[in-house]
Amino acid sequence: MLTLVRWSRYNPYYLDPETNRDAYTKPDTELTPEQIEERELKKVRPIKAAVAAVSSSGFNDPLMNKFINMMMQEGKKILARDIMNQTLESIKRKQVEKYHKAGQKAKMEIECNPHAIFHQAMENCKPVIGLASIQRGGKSYQVPIPLTDERRRFLAMKWMIAECRDNKHRRTHMYEKLSQELLSAFSNEGNVIKKKHELHKMAEANRAYAHYRWW
Amino acid sequence: MSLHRISLRLRRVATQARQLHVSGGGHQQLEAVAVETSPAAARELSFFRTTETDPACHGEVHLGQYYTLPPAHLRNAFPHGLPYRFQLQMKTFNESCVMVRQPALDIISHLKKTDFTKPAIRYLLYGLGGSGKTMSLCHSVHYCYTQGWLILHIPDAHLWVKNCKELLPSSSRPTRFDQPVEASHWLKNFKTTNEAFLPKLKTTQRYVWTKRESTEEGSTLAELVEQGLTRVRSSSDVVGALLRELRMQAGASLEEEEEGQGGALKVAVVVDGINALWGRTTLKKEDRSALVPEELTLIHNLRKMVKNDWRGGAIISSLSQTGALYSPKHHYLPQELLGEEGFDSMDPFVPVPVSNYSEKEFESCYLYYTDRNWLQHPHSRTEEGKRELVFLSNRNPTVFERLCASL
Numbered sequence A: 001m002l003t004l005v006r007w008s009r010y011n012p013y014y015l016d017p018e019t020n021r022d023a024y025t026k027p028d029t030e031l032t033p034e035q036i037e038e039r040e041l042k043k044v045r046p047i048k049a050a051v052a053a054v055s056s057s058g059f060n061d062p063l064m065n066k067f068i069n070m071m072m073q074e075g076k077k078i079l080a081r082d083i084m085n086q087t088l089e090s091i092k093r094k095q096v097e098k099y100h101k102a103g104q105k106a107k108m109e110i111e112c113n114p115h116a117i118f119h120q121a122m123e124n125c126k127p128v129i130g131l132a133s134i135q136r137g138g139k140s141y142q143v144p145i146p147l148t149d150e151r152r153r154f155l156a157m158k159w160m161i162a163e164c165r166d167n168k169h170r171r172t173h174m175y176e177k178l179s180q181e182l183l184s185a186f187s188n189e190g191n192v193i194k195k196k197h198e199l200h201k202m203a204e205a206n207r208a209y210a211h212y213r214w215w
Numbered sequence B: 001m002s003l004h005r006i007s008l009r010l011r012r013v014a015t016q017a018r019q020l021h022v023s024g025g026g027h028q029q030l031e032a033v034a035v036e037t038s039p040a041a042a043r044e045l046s047f048f049r050t051t052e053t054d055p056a057c058h059g060e061v062h063l064g065q066y067y068t069l070p071p072a073h074l075r076n077a078f079p080h081g082l083p084y085r086f087q088l089q090m091k092t093f094n095e096s097c098v099m100v101r102q103p104a105l106d107i108i109s110h111l112k113k114t115d116f117t118k119p120a121i122r123y124l125l126y127g128l129g130g131s132g133k134t135m136s137l138c139h140s141v142h143y144c145y146t147q148g149w150l151i152l153h154i155p156d157a158h159l160w161v162k163n164c165k166e167l168l169p170s171s172s173r174p175t176r177f178d179q180p181v182e183a184s185h186w187l188k189n190f191k192t193t194n195e196a197f198l199p200k201l202k203t204t205q206r207y208v209w210t211k212r213e214s215t216e217e218g219s220t221l222a223e224l225v226e227q228g229l230t231r232v233r234s235s236s237d238v239v240g241a242l243l244r245e246l247r248m249q250a251g252a253s254l255e256e257e258e259e260g261q262g263g264a265l266k267v268a269v270v271v272d273g274i275n276a277l278w279g280r281t282t283l284k285k286e287d288r289s290a291l292v293p294e295e296l297t298l299i300h301n302l303r304k305m306v307k308n309d310w311r312g313g314a315i316i317s318s319l320s321q322t323g324a325l326y327s328p329k330h331h332y333l334p335q336e337l338l339g340e341e342g343f344d345s346m347d348p349f350v351p352v353p354v355s356n357y358s359e360k361e362f363e364s365c366y367l368y369y370t371d372r373n374w375l376q377h378p379h380s381r382t383e384e385g386k387r388e389l390v391f392l393s394n395r396n397p398t399v400f401e402r403l404c405a406s407l
Helices: A033-044 A062-071 A077-101 A104-109 A114-125 A149-166 A174-186 A191-205 A207-212 B002-020 B024-036 B040-048 B071-077 B084-093 B102-112 B133-146 B180-193 B221-230 B232-258 B297-306 B334-346 B359-371 B383-393 B397-405
Strands: A129-136 A139-146 B066-068 B097-099 B121-127 B150-154 B267-272 B313-318 B350-354
Touching: A062 A077, A062 A114, A062 A149, A077 A114, A077 A174, A077 B084, A077 B397, A114 A149, A114 A174, A114 A191, A129 A149, A129 A191, A129 A207, A139 A191, A139 A207, A149 A174, A149 A191, A174 A191, A191 A207, B040 B359, B071 B133, B071 B180, B084 B397, B097 B133, B097 B359, B102 B121, B102 B133, B102 B313, B102 B350, B121 B133, B121 B334, B133 B150, B133 B267, B133 B313, B133 B350, B150 B180, B150 B232, B180 B221, B180 B232, B180 B297, B221 B232, B232 B267, B232 B297, B267 B297, B297 B313, B297 B334, B359 B383, B359 B397, B383 B397
Parallel strands: B121 B313, B121 B350, B150 B267, B267 B313
Antiparallel strands: A129 A139, B066 B097
């Protein structure tokens, strides 16, 4: 009996599991026709087993899971998850310490929720427009193109991780580097935001070539 | 601000009135007071916090409530005693709050009734990993500090039997080994805690350190400690001499008291991770043979201190598997962790079991974290999230704290 570890080889007949608990609380009347059709299909088709990292609890966050997967190296999921938890803890510690030492008015401004900070920082790092290399008449030009939502999310996360791995002091821990970068991205400062702005500037500079795009 | 302070006083009156169980007239007074205090939020606040900062006054009514450690006491009584995670928490929340729990109350009530003419009683805190043994120990240390006892606090005996960079052969005895770094570090912290006592106590014997240095009979213990801090090579022997002096004088000053000469010297020997004294070490001699704990000066003198052949104080200790060497993770009982030799030396002792949080204590901890803005995830503030946290942590204090850290 083979147990496959990477690139699970399910028969394409199998459907993905629905892990969100709220999806099952909706009564039939509130669903669109496509959703009703999907539910009917799920009654007859077999379902894949759920991944171990995903749970139906309210603490589960898909963006967080994606980020942990991107940080993971050599399949060491536990290490990546621990780094993420330490990052959230260090962000929270800094913010809560600031909160408790601040005056009454300043307390309203300080955001203490590390998950909210993470989501907002990722939002701030997402580029609006991207560049693609298109060949025309022997030369290749950098052409501004629209990006899909997944591509934007992927670029934001990749830049964040690459920035923390490469451009920081060698002896600091990853969680320390990540927490600093996330906090500065939250307030629209830092190297990742700078990289996003540079991409936007390049796209603006190359807007003459925009008509080379044919899709 | 003043309105808030009034409601604080009235709240204390309300809780005290509730404890007294008075008759009809008192009940009317209670209702009148309840009307004047601020609404449910303030009453919830008093559920998990208490304004009583003196450990001597903590009783059954304060079980599960957090009391604040005054910053002045903190600096003097705990230069090195508190766990690392708790120190981080103190820095983040800008205050140091300790929960009043049953094991600490048991020890404190026993300490209140100690008979200083009888040999010192040994208290041993034991329990599963992360259940709060060190924090209960620190609570009793705070009690001893407020009552004016002399505190000998060894924060973690395991640190003395492992990872020692400099191991010197002892200058006084050929078979023993010294640890100058650990000894001098401990002496510095000892001095911070017991500044008041050292100038008053005098040595009873002449101690010779080298050919040119010696401490005369009748010099104060403050000079002895200075000697240890300045001459780091002989600091382990200084620790031994200090322990010997305190052992003799804890009993001796009682006789002075009978002659009417003033306050008795009460000595509290507080050791965390006492199973290190009778275990094995990871240290090696120069010929790469293993070192027995008996061959270390610090451990040898500490063993003598922990024996109950002296009067005038108490020995409070706790087991610890977390830092223990060569002991499996599932061991937590005294017999398993102390070994045969350790158990025979510690026998007889008063065992104090420390368990995970009860429902009330867990509720109190949860409310404290919510009040301090530590539980930030919106799902953790719901009933369902709380049930998940109870399930994941099994109400273990350390596990719960680590879970809440990332939420």
